[in-house]
Amino acid sequence: MAACTSQHALISVKPRCASASFSSDRRAGNVRFVSTTSCCPSSRKLGLVCASNSQSSVIEPAKLPSSPESGSNPKKSSEAALILIRHGESLWNEKNLFTGCVDVPLTPKGVNEAIEAGKRICNIPVDVIYTSSLIRAQMTAMLAMMQHRRKKVPIIVHKESERAHQWSQVYSEETKKQSIPVITAWQLNERMYGELQGLNKQETADLFGKEQVHEWRRSYDIPPPNGESLEMCAERAVSYFKEQIIPQLVSGKHVMIAAHGNSLRSIIMHLDKLTSQEVISLELSTGIPMLYIFKEGKFIRRGSPAGPSEAGVYAYTKSLAKYRQKLDGMDQ
Template structure:
């Protein structure tokens, strides 16, 4: 399928013709946790009213640029699932096979989950909170095994060995969890020529972009990921990855 699209590559606006398999990565629309400035993590909060519209708008944008996908992937949290369904409705591709995985879940923020970020700064100090949020290998305080925030106590993860489920994660730990899904599920399909839509979360986007773009840990941890904005890659049959850029609305 040939697709002509307008993208942002760095600060430059480009119109490009693509002929290979497409990978579109997208952070979910704004969530209620984003709106309330919370550490959300694996808490299953829905989209805000603005987030629902961001998701619909992203779907309309992809349809305008002629995207046709072979499969769709999301995390097991409703803010990505609902974003995906809005996109597929707008694309008129609701029939696509959908795959959901805990490996695409947001970073687990441990005992910080559900806390307001400003309140947490007031309690622990800005420097400490910034280390928990954006350092590559600093892990926030762990959630206790009997806590309702521990994924081992959530029935949706009952089939996953408890020892594999996180009680808190750094960005480095999130990357270690996410990359097997890239290697085992996404890359093989892309090398076969399938185009994929992946709706996930901000930290997972950092992990995937850092890997795909060959970024250093320092570069990866500083990435800013907008909500509801499709990021496009092209993958050839040899598995070579080419970053195209964020999809832009027509002018």
Template sequence: MAVLIFVRHGQSLYNLENRFTGTLDIPLTVFGREQAKIAGTKLVGYTFNIGYTSMLIRAQESLQIILEVMKVTIPIIKNKAFNERMYGTLQGLNKEETAQKYGLTQVEIWRRSYAVNPPGGESLLDTYNRVIPYYKSEIEPKLKIGQNVLIVAHGNSLRALMMYLENIDPLDIVKVDIPTGQPRVYHFNQKLQLSGVKYL
């Protein structure tokens, strides 16, 4: 049985400041690094053949910390398919101030909906359409031969993956929020059918 585990990166500086981060390359906070250490502690005892992450430093640093805590070295592949969704003109803006300007309802639609794009940015559907083809071509073949995979990425790229893995409806994914630094474990049988899922 193959195992896939994903982890949303630890708290970033813009998470702390309540800003839209998107594809801006913002580092972890001290607390974010601690979250990654805790994730690594939870993953001690698991064996991974390969790790994947995005092109953004907060995910890469989280993965590095996790592996240091686990005291393991594995091949790492960085790919933009796992980048956070691009928030367009909202990137870098404070979420509360943006809500005051455009209205809370509109900002929540931009943040949480499946198919609505923020101004100049990606929808979750757009994110899904780059994450899932990459997952199918690069990761599923490894799982099929029994390799265990670790992915450290971002809230929206992982929500897209979660939709695919758990067959979540676009209307229901709106309510899903992936916590930072908390590993989610997927077990598959030899036919790559999902046999179990949980947070550690």
């Protein structure tokens, strides 16, 4: 699997063995569809080339897994957008502390990152938002949606108790139409760093040795003391994604997920079919949105939206272009 790089580099993974034939070249914005040949000579698939200033990379779209109960593929749906955003810089990011599941807010820089992320997705439809249960992800989601041109109000759905659910009900149908539900889930929380939480990363490396700390942080299946490995984090995050979020996309809903480096790496590992070795080299920048298109049972990575003033992502699909035209008409 090769990395898809855009004007704002978001992720980096080591490529798998693949070769590409450029005999078929259908341009769509800064994305090219090409016929690709994998290491197996008999296989030939349609992939994506995502252009950047320095290089182009081929991506094979990730198919949805078959339902184990039915034994058949999920039904095809209309095109839907999936936006992934890692939260903006937190106070403990700034202090270089292991944060994990400790609930700390954003720094002023993190607030600005969330606002800029919102500007980059302000022309992309959003019907439902998922965040972790941690405030830094929730702040990022709220601040980002405040920049959206549709001007819908994000409202957190409270289901922690029957009373909380009843007391937070909205009884105006018109108000509901102008709102976006925000669903919080602990399964999307950051990886739990156990006894490292709150410790300074450099001081921890000095105490335990750089190699040991690197193993705790970057290995796939080795957890820190009394903490989670990336594998353990992926198990809960991907399970939740399959059970709760994929059905929304199948129904045609446009979804935004504001979460954390490791929970989002886990989801991207699933979407892009990365190996355990590839995912440990995957880096996500704070406050940079990543866009996928879900269509006909497949996820296709489209890179990072460049911004509302540039053609960028909006030229990738007809439906996104039409949505932006609709927003332009509402502003007139």
